[in-house]
Amino acid sequence: MANPKSLNVRAYIGIGSNLEQPLAQVKSACKVLAAHPHITLVDTSPWYQSKAVGPGSQPDYVNGAGLLNTALAPEELLDALQAIELAHGRERSVRWGARTLDLDILLIETLTQQTPRLTVPHPRMTERNFVLQPLLDLNPTLQLPDGRHIDHLLNIIGTQDLAVIKEGH
Ligand code: ATP
Ligand code: CA
Ligand code: CA
DSSP: OOOOGGGOEEEEEEEEEOSSSHHHHHHHHHHHHHHOTTEEEEEEOOOEEEOOOSSSOOOOEEEEEEEEEEOSOHHHHHHHHHHHHHHTTOOOSSTTOOOSOEEEEEEETTOOEEOSSOEESOTTGGGOHHHHHHHHHHOTTOBOTTSOBHHHHHHHHOOTTEEEOOOOO
């Protein structure tokens, strides 16, 4: 069951797509998130184009991050994100394969948890500039629960192969 409003938490999520008009997919995901009864979409990062890191050759990705305020418990938030992925035609055949939509939980306040279904912070986020850069855009002073600063981690891995998508205003 959802927490009462007073127990809302701040959660950062990763949003990615590399199939079927990726930019339209990630924007559509944001609309659905914003309309969810137990989720407030507080902010979204700029969108970035990045090279696929999965198996074989895949189209480039569009990646970004969102800041949510939610009354959902962590596993309930994962349920909600996976339902949105499915509604966008997400198929899980090849691990790290191409996908219409990928919604990952990156951080939930200072929570750390490791269960078979959900690990927070996201276990691979510190290796991924397409995750760290949008997080930094949302919050330049953001830290992991262990105190490491996102800007420091991004300095270590660098921003190669990451291009901001310029959109008309
Ligand atoms: P990666 O996790 O390396 O980004 P992926 O996003 O392609 O890869 P998926 O196939 O989308 O991986 O997810 C596999 C499983 O990971 C999910 O079914 C989910 O239970 C689990 N999982 C564990 N921690 C998280 C998390 N923080 N956010 C989303 N899914 C998670
Ligand atoms: Ca992912
Ligand atoms: Ca995922």
